[in-house]
Amino acid sequence: MDEIKFHTNLVVEPILVDEEQIRRTLEQWQTSQDTLGSALGGGDDDMGDLDVSAGDEEGGTTDAGIDAKGDDTPVVKFIxxxxxxxxRKGASDIHFEPYEDDYRVRLRIDGLLKNVAKAPVKLNQRIAARLKVMAQLDIAEK
Incomplete structure (x- = not known):
């Protein structure tokens, strides 16, 4: 119980509960998690299948990753x-890290940073601009 209290920062109060009631509650929770996962875009955890290079031609796309028609570009879909x-994974932090050869994305899950995706370095400015737009920041500022 101390470990649960430590990880959740909640007061833990032990009570007696029927085993069947616990089973029903866990099934309801699992159903709600499955519904949430479906609503958020399915269960596909692999981000490698995203075509981050499409829509990269000059002229048709703004720096924020949205084309002139307002449709989602691969950068928007990627983010x-x-x-x-x-x-879905319960991450506390998301790290978008530009490097010389690629753009690495890591999630902090249970205190550990885990690599989840990479994007071509040429999308560096588009990814940064899209994140700034989502955060309602000025995309012109460095």
Whole structure:
């Protein structure tokens, strides 16, 4: 019980409960989690299948990753997938890290940083701009 209290920062109060009631409650919780996962975009945990290079031609796309028609580009889909995956996995932090050769995405889950995706370094500015737009920041500022 001390460990539960430590990890949740909640007061734990032990009570006696019928085993069948626990089973029903766990089934309801599992059903709600499955419903949430479906609502957030399915159960596909693999972000490697996203085509982050599509829509990369000059002229048709703004820096924020949205084309002139307002449709989602691969950068928008990539970031949305990362956010949904982070929610589903219960991540406390999301790290978007630009490097020389690629753009690494890591999630902090249970105190550990785990690599979840990589994007081409050429999308560095588009990813940063999209995140700034989502955070309602000025995309012109560095």
């Amino acid at each position: 949305n997938k990362v956010l949904i995956d982070a929610i």
